[in-house]
Amino acid sequence: MAAETGNLEQFKTGILDNNPVLVQLLGMCPALAVTNSVENALVMGGAATFVVVMSNLITSLLRNLIKPHVRILIFTLTIATFVTIADLFLKAYLFKVSQAIGAFIPLIIVNCMIICRAEVVAIKNGVGKSLADAFGIGIGFTLSLLTLGIIREILGSGTFLNYQVLPKTVWDTHAWIIMILPPGAFLTLGVVVGVVNYMRERGKVGA
Amino acid sequence: MSDATNAAKPAALPIKDAGPRGFLVSSPPHLAAGATTQRIMFEVLLAMLPLFGFALYMFRLSAIVLTVATIAGALAAEALGNLMRKRDQSSVYDGSAIVTGAILAFSLPPSLNPYMAFLGGMVGIALGKIVFGGIGNNLFNPAMVGRAFLMICFPAALVSFTPTAPMTAAGVDATTMATPLYAAAKQMDLPSMSALWLGNTGGCLGETSAIAALIGGLYLVIRGVADWRQPLALLLTAGIFAQIAHWIAPDAHPGATFHLTSGAMMFGAFFIATDYVGAPVNPWGRLIFGAGVGLLVMVIRLFGAYPEGFMFAILIMNSLTPVIERVTTPTPFGGKVEA
Amino acid sequence: MKKFIDESWLVLTMGIAFAALLAGAQTTWQGKIRENQAKALNLAVAEVVPAMDAEQERETLDIDGNTVFKCRAADGSLAGWAVQASGGGFIDKINVVVGISPDGSEIIGVKVVSHLETPGLGNKIERVEGNPFPYQFDGKSTATPFALTKQTPATDSEIQAITGATYSSQYTMDIVNDVLTRIVPQLPKE
Numbered sequence: 001m002a003a004e005t006g007n008l009e010q011f012k013t014g015i016l017d018n019n020p021v022l023v024q025l026l027g028m029c030p031a032l033a034v035t036n037s038v039e040n041a042l043v044m045g046g047a048a049t050f051v052v053v054m055s056n057l058i059t060s061l062l063r064n065l066i067k068p069h070v071r072i073l074i075f076t077l078t079i080a081t082f083v084t085i086a087d088l089f090l091k092a093y094l095f096k097v098s099q100a101i102g103a104f105i106p107l108i109i110v111n112c113m114i115i116c117r118a119e120v121v122a123i124k125n126g127v128g129k130s131l132a133d134a135f136g137i138g139i140g141f142t143l144s145l146l147t148l149g150i151i152r153e154i155l156g157s158g159t160f161l162n163y164q165v166l167p168k169t170v171w172d173t174h175a176w177i178i179m180i181l182p183p184g185a186f187l188t189l190g191v192v193v194g195v196v197n198y199m200r201e202r203g204k205v206g207a
Numbered sequence: 208m209s210d211a212t213n214a215a216k217p218a219a220l221p222i223k224d225a226g227p228r229g230f231l232v233s234s235p236p237h238l239a240a241g242a243t244t245q246r247i248m249f250e251v252l253l254a255m256l257p258l259f260g261f262a263l264y265m266f267r268l269s270a271i272v273l274t275v276a277t278i279a280g281a282l283a284a285e286a287l288g289n290l291m292r293k294r295d296q297s298s299v300y301d302g303s304a305i306v307t308g309a310i311l312a313f314s315l316p317p318s319l320n321p322y323m324a325f326l327g328g329m330v331g332i333a334l335g336k337i338v339f340g341g342i343g344n345n346l347f348n349p350a351m352v353g354r355a356f357l358m359i360c361f362p363a364a365l366v367s368f369t370p371t372a373p374m375t376a377a378g379v380d381a382t383t384m385a386t387p388l389y390a391a392a393k394q395m396d397l398p399s400m401s402a403l404w405l406g407n408t409g410g411c412l413g414e415t416s417a418i419a420a421l422i423g424g425l426y427l428v429i430r431g432v433a434d435w436r437q438p439l440a441l442l443l444t445a446g447i448f449a450q451i452a453h454w455i456a457p458d459a460h461p462g463a464t465f466h467l468t469s470g471a472m473m474f475g476a477f478f479i480a481t482d483y484v485g486a487p488v489n490p491w492g493r494l495i496f497g498a499g500v501g502l503l504v505m506v507i508r509l510f511g512a513y514p515e516g517f518m519f520a521i522l523i524m525n526s527l528t529p530v531i532e533r534v535t536t537p538t539p540f541g542g543k544v545e546a
Numbered sequence: 547m548k549k550f551i552d553e554s555w556l557v558l559t560m561g562i563a564f565a566a567l568l569a570g571a572q573t574t575w576q577g578k579i580r581e582n583q584a585k586a587l588n589l590a591v592a593e594v595v596p597a598m599d600a601e602q603e604r605e606t607l608d609i610d611g612n613t614v615f616k617c618r619a620a621d622g623s624l625a626g627w628a629v630q631a632s633g634g635g636f637i638d639k640i641n642v643v644v645g646i647s648p649d650g651s652e653i654i655g656v657k658v659v660s661h662l663e664t665p666g667l668g669n670k671i672e673r674v675e676g677n678p679f680p681y682q683f684d685g686k687s688t689a690t691p692f693a694l695t696k697q698t699p700a701t702d703s704e705i706q707a708i709t710g711a712t713y714s715s716q717y718t719m720d721i722v723n724d725v726l727t728r729i730v731p732q733l734p735k736e
Contacts, residue, residue, distance in 0.1 A: 062556065062560075065556050066556065067553055067556070069553075070553065070554070070556070070557055073557060074556065074557060074560060077557070077560055077561060077564060078560070078564070081564040081567060081568060084568055084571070085567070085568065085571045088571050088572060088575050088579070089571070089575065091575070091579045091582065092575035092578040092579050092582070093578070095579075095582035095583075095586070099586075156665075173363075173364075174320070174322075174323070174361070176360050176361075177359065177360055177361065177362065177664075177665050178356060178359040178360035179360075180665055181359060181664075181665065183359055187334065190338075194338070198291070362664060362667050362710060363667060363709070363710050366709075366710050367709070367710070
């Protein structure tokens, strides 16, 4: 983490250079488990963004009061509270999606991406920068989940957000079922991370 | 086998691309054996001819279409991989991708959509070989990786078999077509022994005729292209296991001859288990590898949900190869060396 | 003591504040969550006992550990029984609702509520258009347990397995058979 970075840079680094899933390889569990459709990926991304924003906000507000040796306890308490709120909210207003990805929402608590942001940024920086960072990371996380979700849903079900995009007659019999199964998650993630690294390497050589 | 692959590798790598571990270091004397990847792959393809001929007779056009599709897929992935890694295209011409494609084609059901076969060949090479660093570096047998992908991707297409003209002429029931292994798993009527040996049964392109696979396999062993250890250990273990199961429950399990001549057993023992890269290098390791595959095939056939288990058996043993290798590495002359 | 308070007051305060926050969220949304869950169950029950009227009061019984709903039609007469049952599938638990006719003699319908069977093969146990398997149970007698067959069923008590998903078919049928043999004889007579 460079010493002096502006809010905008802090926001951008979460999406590109420090993308939690595709570069830092954090938050793999939801990235693998719930990206079998675009809808699930979006909801998971939204929930995680909400939690990381709230956690960064509270942490940076209280940063001068938090004693170093109880900080992890406070991070966990904050994260757990907002994950529970997100979980209840989804159950109340997005019941169908919440049933599909139900078990993975509470697991946001142990998503190291979120505690990492509290520890690395929020506890040392002001509210503005912490929020910029949280939104950057959250959007970066959502975008990577979305990438996986789009690839997996289109190839695996022939749909995009439940709208048929590939010919139904063909895809009823020829869908790449593996893509909506766990092995497809690993394959897609591996290929996407590979492509991202390939492009980053090329970018470096060109610069 | 692996010696041959390694010998061919430096030639395929231009020196500037050789990288940090570019030059192979080994103690002299070195011997030029004349074995190149190309020659070995040519021998393997030659040994596959009887099987291909039989597939042609049984399944006609679909045998050609599927084989061409898988080979095209394999070559396309190989070329694409070389392009992305900025390597020269020599590995496209060394024949290894063609062999992978052919083995994959022979393990597919004849009624499969050619586009799926093409995809299988591509995925097999791309995910089974290129991502590990190309020829000689892959952990798993690329053809089996391709087949596993297809099996999970299109399960319905991979388990449906339709009878062909020669079969209906031979009096096989034309409406319901079960492979011999499927029939055994469900305790239905089994095809006759002669049908199993000759191949007048349902099944994948290359697995119907045990005798054609045996001819090609023996050719490979005699020519020294394939090691005799994997097939021998494999067939022996599987045979003993099948026979014991038969003795325990004669009604439920057919005996050793049935299991050895049905499914991918013969073809796999000689053509898949002898793959240089995924199998151990040491003689004892190869025996253990073969025996492990044989045991796993029978465990999956008798107790698993799938009627055939050759693909999974090979992939599981591939992943155990490093362990086998470590256990079986011979002590160098002069005593034990601390690693 | 002072040191203790000094170090922990923030955690304690935050704990209390967050607890209040959670309690608020819980009470605000609880009604809605309950409603959602009831609605999901209602849909499943309505599908296997179509004559049921959602306005009528539905009695919930516990028979031998299974939840059974006594469903009434619009005129108040008994429309049928919906038995919740579950059992092991090929991959994970299969949850099923079985609709039984008022006199317990016939199956009205079988609906798989949740499962994790293989997409493309095992998921053909779902009761949606294009999957013939679950509809085979409709209207069958509850007197004899079903048997699985690979061919076209010869008798009424035979169920044709899904091609390529024999195990998923078997497990689903086993759950239905369990309901027939264990629950149906215990249904109260009206």
